[in-house]
Amino acid sequence: MTSTLGALTVPLIQAPMAGGPSTAALAVAVSQAGGLGMLAAGYKTVEAMAAEIDDVRAGTLIFGVNVFVPEADPSDPGALAAYAAALAPMAAELGVAAPEPGPFNDDHYAAKLDYLVANPVPLVSFTFGLPTADDVARLRSVGTEIVLNATDPEEISAADALNPDAIVVQGIEAGGHRATHGQAKEPAENTTHELVSSAREYTDKPVIAAGGVSSAAVARNLMDAGASFVQVGTLFLTVDEAGTKEAHMDALVSGQYRDTVVTRAFSGRAARALSNRFTERMTANQVAGYPQVHYMTAPLRAASADNPEGLNLWAGTGFAACRQRPAAEIVAEFRSL
Ligand SMILES: Cc1cc2nc3c(=O)[nH]c(=O)nc-3n(C[C@H](O)[C@H](O)[C@H](O)COP(=O)(O)O)c2cc1C
Structure with a gap:
């Protein structure tokens, strides 16, 4: 299988956004424009995840699926x-x-992984913790690329030890849930730029910068600091293809918050x-x-x-840049990176 991340024409990953905003149409629009569209399996049944994967495959063969890693209660x-x-x-x-x-509950984690091993997708990313080395090996054996999330240096090192294809470093600016490994842990306060700048001390894997990427200029700055890709969430919450609730979209663009x-x-x-x-x-x-x-x-x-x-009303610190428009317009803006 050709490398999915390596083949992107725009180094932009659309953040998986569980709870409604992520749709198959959004992932297709982003991938067709040259970025990487992601599906969010979180909160979904295996059947709902599978149906969305089928919908995406009808529009693009370049996509990823994100799963929540459960922990003991x-x-x-x-x-x-x-x-x-x-x-x-x-x-x-x-x-x-x-x-x-x-x-x-564990968000049907084991059944989702079994499905993804039996029905391989180009890329799987994990948040809220790390998969086991065995789960990584099972996905790799069917040709799937692996992306892991980290929010501090310790988590970057732990992710690196699993030999992923890339590591998302998520800074404090990020909208939605922090990717922190373990919910009892206080979320780290590192900015995205700080994490990207120091990541080389902890990993030699490609780094995906996430958190507060509200323009191509912000992305350029993070890539100059060592990121290979950016992952953008909040900016995609108000695009035409997103499934974000109307009241949430309105709040983001209203200027009232x-x-x-x-x-x-x-x-x-x-x-x-x-x-x-x-x-x-x-x-x-x-x-x-x-x-x-x-x-x-x-x-x-x-x-x-x-x-x-x-x-x-999930939102990153860069939410003021949200506008209602087609997703491809955002990808086009990041094309010059
Ligand atoms: C509404 C919303 C839902 C999110 N859901 C997920 C998710 O299901 N899985 C995941 O890995 N990250 C999720 N994230 C976090 C993003 O992957 C990413 O780290 C974040 O959006 C980057 O910051 P930004 O929002 O400032 O662009 C979500 C973010 C938002 C805004």
Whole structure:
């Protein structure tokens, strides 16, 4: 199989964005324009992941699939109960039942890997932790390229030890969930530029810079510092092909939001979102407890429907550059890199 990363005509990877924004149409549009389109398998069943892969294959043979690496449940039942109690007034205001910790699950990880080994795709990336060497070997044996995420020097070294094709270094500017290996760990505060600049001390693998890449100029700066590719999420949240909720898209382009915050308030895992009423009320009570907190807040988020003040408005620090346009326009802007 020809190298997928090596064959890109634009060194731009569209970040996998679980929870709705990533669609097959988005991945196809990015890959057809010369970047790498990614599917997000997170929160999906194996069947839903497989159906999306089939949809992408109808439009391009160049794509990747991202999976969440599960961990043993490290959460503290007392802390989860306390968070449920702290959420209760907001639930009452929204007219939804008193919150309860949701179930712990592993996001169908083993079944997803089995499917990807039996039905090989060009590239698989992992976030929230590292796969086993055995899982890496199984995917490699069917010709799949491997990309691992890291958020600090220690994680870069651990990723490097698995001999991946490339390592995403995700800085603090990044939108959505931090890729931190282990939810109990406090998220690292390294900027994307700091991580890229020091990465060579920890790995000789190609580095993919993620976090705050809001223009080709920012990307150029990171590539000058040693990155081989950039991975862009937030900028793609408002493109025509994205499946982002309308209220989320509107919030990003409205000019009404000024700040972002890293918070565990929505899911129990640190993630960067626009600062809104929900984050202001709940971040002080936040607990580590992914995915139980994700399920605990789901009815509140659903009841908030079109009200952005009650939604998880994932966004990186560069969100002011978001505009509604076709995805290919972004890829074209990065073509000069
Ligand atoms: C809405 C949203 C969902 C995300 N979901 C995933 C995901 O499923 N898997 C993953 O590896 N990264 C995910 N990320 C993180 C991106 O891969 C990437 O690190 C980040 O978007 C880069 O920063 P930027 O948003 O400033 O471009 C997500 C980011 C956003 C904004």
